Amino acid sequence: MRTETRTVRIGEWMDTEPANVEHWLEVHAAGSLLRRDQRNPPLSDEQQGLVREIARRLAAGERVAVTVNQSTQELYRIGLYDGWVYWRERLCLLTGGTLGAEVREAYNLRSAWTIVHCDGCGLGGHTKHGPLCRGWRRGERIEVTP
Numbered sequence: 001m002r003t004e005t006r007t008v009r010i011g012e013w014m015d016t017e018p019a020n021v022e023h024w025l026e027v028h029a030a031g032s033l034l035r036r037d038q039r040n041p042p043l044s045d046e047q048q049g050l051v052r053e054i055a056r057r058l059a060a061g062e063r064v065a066v067t068v069n070q071s072t073q074e075l076y077r078i079g080l081y082d083g084w085v086y087w088r089e090r091l092c093l094l095t096g097g098t099l100g101a102e103v104r105e106a107y108n109l110r111s112a113w114t115i116v117h118c119d120g121c122g123l124g125g126h127t128k129h130g131p132l133c134r135g136w137r138r139g140e141r142i143e144v145t146p
Contacts, residue, residue: 040091066112073096
């Protein structure tokens with residue numbers, strides 16, 4: 001007879017509502033002290049302010065878009081995620097992506113925007129939703145004072 005044991009790792013969101021932003025920032029900062037290959041780059045004061053403001057707006061039911069690296073996508077969730085690649089809690093963003101939702105690291109957060117619903121956005125001169133239209137467009141930039 002042969003027996004087999006398998007380990008299957010599935011990423012999961014570790015926090016529940018309501019958002020505890022200060023705890024998220026503490027966990028992220030503690031991750032900055034780990035081994036070099038698992039270390040979180042520290043968040044700047046501006047990024048910490050954006051995390052607080054984004055969490056407040058999402059809790060109020062507002063729609064927010066974020067720029068992570070060079071890509072601006074709608075933000076679905078922010079919080080502690082335990083999943084690939086390090087398999088430990090870290091502050092992450094769940095954004096829309098080309099192939100569906102994507103988990104992005106919070107230390108790559110560059111800016112945040114309000115979302116305006118698109119009723120014929122005029123992208124490329126069209127008056128109806130075209131192939132490049134996401135159904136929303138960036139509104140005002142969310143500014144924070146560090």
